[in-house]
Amino acid sequence: MENALNTEHLLTGIRILDLTRVLAGPTCTRLFSEMGADVIKVESAPDGDMVRNISKMRNERSLYLIQQNLNKRSFCVDFRKPEGLALIRELVPHCDVVVENFRPGVIDKMGLGYEALKALREDIILCSISALGQSGPLSHKLGYDPIAQAYSGITSMIGEPDELPVLPSVGLGDVSTGTHAAFAIAAALLHRHRTGRGQALDIALLDCYYHYHEAGVHQVSASDGTIEPTRAGRHFSYVCPVGIFPVKDRSLVLVAFLHHWSDLCAAMNRPDLAEDPLYALDAERVLRRDEVNGIITDWLDTFEDVSAAITKLEAHGIPCAPVLTVKETVTHPHFLARGTVRTVTDPIAGSFQIPGMPIKTSEYPADNPYVAPRLGEHNEAVMRDLLGKSDSEITSLVNSGVVIAGDN
Amino acid sequence: MENALNTEHLLTGIRILDLTRVLAGPTCTRLFSEMGADVIKVESAPDGDMVRNISKMRNERSLYLIQQNLNKRSFCVDFRKPEGLALIRELVPHCDVVVENFRPGVIDKMGLGYEALKALREDIILCSISALGQSGPLSHKLGYDPIAQAYSGITSMIGEPDELPVLPSVGLGDVSTGTHAAFAIAAALLHRHRTGRGQALDIALLDCYYHYHEAGVHQVSASDGTIEPTRAGRHFSYVCPVGIFPVKDRSLVLVAFLHHWSDLCAAMNRPDLAEDPLYALDAERVLRRDEVNGIITDWLDTFEDVSAAITKLEAHGIPCAPVLTVKETVTHPHFLARGTVRTVTDPIAGSFQIPGMPIKTSEYPADNPYVAPRLGEHNEAVMRDLLGKSDSEITSLVNSGVVIAGDN
Secondary structure, eight states: OOSOOOOOOTTTTOEEEEEOOTTHHHHHHHHHHTTTOEEEEEEETTTOSGGGGSOEEETTEEHHHHHHOTTEEEEEEOTTSHHHHHHHHHHGGGOSEEEEOSSTTHHHHTTOSHHHHHHHOTTOEEEEEESSOSSSTTTTSOOOHHHHHHHHTSGGGSSOTTSOOOOOSSOHHHHHHHHHHHHHHHHHHHHHHHHOOOEEEEEEHHHHHHTTOSSHHHHHHHTTTSSOOOOOTTBOSSSSSEEEEEETTEEEEEEOOTTHHHHHHHHTTOHHHHHOTTTSSHHHHHHTHHHHHHHHHHHHTTSSSHHHHHHHHHHTTOOEEEOOOHHHHTTOHHHHHHTSEEEEEETTTEEEEEEOOSOEESSSOSSOOOOOOOTTTTHHHIIIIITOOOHHHHHHHHHTTSBOOOOO | OOSOOOOOOTTTTOEEEEEOOSSHHHHHHHHHHTTTOEEEEEEETTTOSGGGGSOEEETTEEHHHHHHOTTEEEEEEOTTSHHHHHHHHHHGGGOSEEEEOSSTTHHHHTTOSHHHHHHHOTTOEEEEEESSOSSSTTTTSOOOHHHHHHHHTSGGGSSOTTSOOOOOSSOHHHHHHHHHHHHHHHHHHHHHHHHOOOEEEEEEHHHHHHTTOSSHHHHHHHTTTSSOOOOOTTBOSSSSSEEEEEETTEEEEEEOOTTHHHHHHHHTTOHHHHHOTTTSSHHHHHHTHHHHHHHHHHHHTTSSSHHHHHHHHHHTTOOEEEOOOHHHHTTOHHHHHHTSEEEEEETTTEEEEEEOOSOEESSSOSSOOOOOOOTTTTHHHIIIIITOOOHHHHHHHHHTTSBOOOOO
């Protein structure tokens, strides 16, 4: 069976022409493929998605590719050949949605811009994902996740205030942007149901990063620049105590603002601090944050380890958590019970863990036994079943190098 | 006109019963309200959403509340009174979706669990948002964004490797989780179109945070724990150079991995480094990362300021960006041109800026002149127009304190 697993799920019946690579775009389309949509991942010959070359941890197979491309079909086409582009155009009428994350302008040069797509299918939905957007003076710039993050002001909010900021080692921008794009597409599909019309969507990492600012933008604006939001190290700057504390072997997150403060004072056996007007309110504690955090740090230092501290804190109803390493999460009972982490089994790379689907529904499993496609694995199925090509046409396209398949 | 702005948009015609507060839930429902859905924000009397008490920067009006609740209607009900809960139940048949972010279990105790809702409307979609999920051994714990972040392993990926991690001062978990929830709801609405059936959705900050791990989970798993992903300070750990560099007055993000390295060598007038086998490949440069970053830092130090450095880097096609402060973003031409930042005008608080809608469509404006509701502003409209209450019934509910309104 060469087809993707045709499992009934929320998005069964939708077909996506997926022209994306690396992370933001593939995250978007994977949310669809794992929920039952037919996602045709069009890869550029000869090498396909560039992530096929990273995280090749077993049998030359990219685990990165697998994580982001479960249950998609791979159709590998030479974009530089007119016959290759013609095949992509032929696919458009069979698809509800086209998703792309080329640099702005490229899709138009390929003859696959929104107007060109509409000529092929009037109600097509085109979702364009980019670093800095399809419009505006910065839109032409070369973009990667850290570039959009730096422009967005988010980088400036991470780190110690008197030092250079730090760069998180996770896909904050790409994953969130892929999810925003998935929502935008689903909304456009609902709109198409109601009106019969298609849509072009412009989703940028910059805009999605900017969306993370919960208070900074209105604070700087409404104060006419008097308030200048910036990073605050290990602790929140506007309430106290909320932050990261050391406990012997490791670190602990503690949230003891508002009414949790008096609970913490009880836990520390310091009822005097709960009543002292210098410490009673967040506004007062923020003014003497270093002192307050020092008291807590000294108290936490009396525990043998972080578990003992958490037991004590939770007995007093104080929200807290150990800072888990990634290694600790993959065997954690809660992660396993809930499917926050899951095991995939790949025909080439074998079994290993990846993050579980973050969408859990009452009617369908979150994590089906999906696999990711080999490069061009579904060339024939796509050309025969969707485009109605004959055996001899398919052979000719293969022999002339218009479509290509790989072992991996 | 007391109603929300009834502007045609992608999600016109959908009605949401919004039982959420603070950030993750309101982010989800705001994506709907700004795209034309009718969102009835049910607030708990007497005070309503607790964020009405923060960021009260002008005329005692919460700018935080405004940012997250544009174009919603406010219905303020006493949850502790049976008549209050009865009103909420009466609303269910008029709504397509119920969204809640109470602590797991609370919605059942209120008599508004999924089975109870289904009895009121067979095809109802319930979206439950929580910190650690509705199931699993940790699900009962008190949760806030930093708690879920610590458990997810994300906190461990932010900061210098030999120091405690740092806590970003932005809503990474809540905003992303709200967006995941919005996508899940839209998918469930598409499914309802196809099948006529409703759905219960379980969306957790923990799962959405875990979704950010682009490589760490499969790396630790497939290496049987030999690879232990952790934070890497200001630079990526697996390619080089990608990171944050100082330039006189401020900091700069530079992405010069893969083929960009030879461009950087040309910019630095160090063609020798492009050809030297000790520096030619990312794998080699990662081994001598401090040395490579030192060479770049010394070179960047020869520029007068960050603009001069960027001009030089961009002339060589090297992706780079200044680390903007939040204050700099609100006047930046790109942000203004694109609507990455937008101005809202509130009847009480006046005009100020907030992040623009991250979903840009071809057919509708991203940012309409929406306002956020005063506490209970739409009590009457909801009771009269949706529930068919008479004037005397409404008066009675107001006089007995079942519904409450505020000035702000």
